[in-house]
Amino acid sequence: MVQANRQLSDRQFRSLAELIEGQVGIKMPTAKRLMLEGRLHKRVRALNYSGVGEYVDNLFDKAVLDEELTHLIDVVTTNKTDFFREPQHFEFLRTVAVPELLKLPDRKSNDLKIWSSACSTGMEAYTTAMVLDDMVQAGRRFQFRILGTDISTAVLRVATAAIYNREVIAPVPAPFIERYFLTSRDRARQEVRVVPELRRLTNFTRMNLMDSSYPVDRDVDIIFCRNVLIYFDRDTQRKVVEQLCSHLRPGGYLLVGHSESMIHSALPKLRQVQPTVFRL
The missing domain is CATH 1.10.155.10 (Chemotaxis receptor methyltransferase CheR, N-terminal domain)
Structure with missing residues (x-):
């Protein structure tokens, strides 16, 4: 027995x-x-x-x-993530999304709100922070805050600590590694940590995409929801996308994973601007 x-x-x-x-x-x-x-x-x-x-x-x-x-x-839960995963998204942020968002006629300030809605261990959020801070360092005039949410408390602890094995930062451009990561004093540990300046611009909290409401502002500029929707059935996908979009400002962007490019059919008011990028 x-x-x-x-x-x-x-x-x-x-x-x-x-x-x-x-x-x-x-x-x-x-x-x-x-x-x-x-x-x-x-x-x-x-x-x-x-x-x-x-x-x-x-x-x-x-x-x-x-x-x-x-x-x-x-x-x-599956928590596959990488720094600079699907790098075309971050190039889109730099060259298209941020400039377009800053030009919106109803924008009252240059404060951008970014939401990584299934943030896992924080690599997506910190990649976004690096790209945006690099734009600021290059002279673009805006501020930003990044919210990361996930249902798993284990990955949120990692995201908040922002400590990673050195091998996982291999996709990060060398100048960004030098600027945005601290090396452990204990060489044997082979660990790095995101610099405090970026950690202060990010906040992580537990949230379930299945909840009936989300404790998130309703004027978010960019929402990442990548490689999560594929685990849901069509009805759940529609409900989640609808919920997410209720937190986007008009003209805001929703970014999904490469295998989720058909989700716009769940919400007709979304306009597809790239295979995995949608605009409200």
Whole structure:
């Protein structure tokens, strides 16, 4: 009996898949069953259960679920990210989006608001900060603030600390590495940290894109929502895109991942200006 409990039964898998989809919008088809079991082993060991079956059986006790849900979300969400991922987006910011936004006739100030809505470990937000600060250093007259949100508390801790292994900054241009990263005094650790000047311009907080409302300003200039929508079904995609766009200022931009270029069909008032860039 204990041996059988080391794996998920069909009933347990269905219950867990429904819970995950309901909480974070991520569909868990049968093909992901082994992957899900593998990811849960960390929590099984931490809680000293005999296997994933026992973990799931206990999970649906309300007191356990209230305590465990955040940890469950941390292990099932995919947090693939890189500095300068899909670099054409950052070139678009520099050459098109920022100049266009600063020319909007109803703009009352040159303060730009950027939102990385599924920020993971912060690399997207800090890449944006580097690009924008470089523009300011080159003489463009504006200020900016960046908000990063994610459902995973684990990745938010990394984003807030802004400490990374040196190898992950390989895509960052050499002048930016010199200007925007500090090297650990302990050479053996091979770690770097984003400079305080950029950390002060970013703020990270937990938020679920499945929530019915978002605690975010409604005049955001640029929203990143990249490589997240692909995990949602069409109806959830539409709801999330609609919610995100309600926080964009008129003329603001929504940037999505390269595999999500058809999301504009979810909201007709979005105008596609590049394959993965939309304008309200």
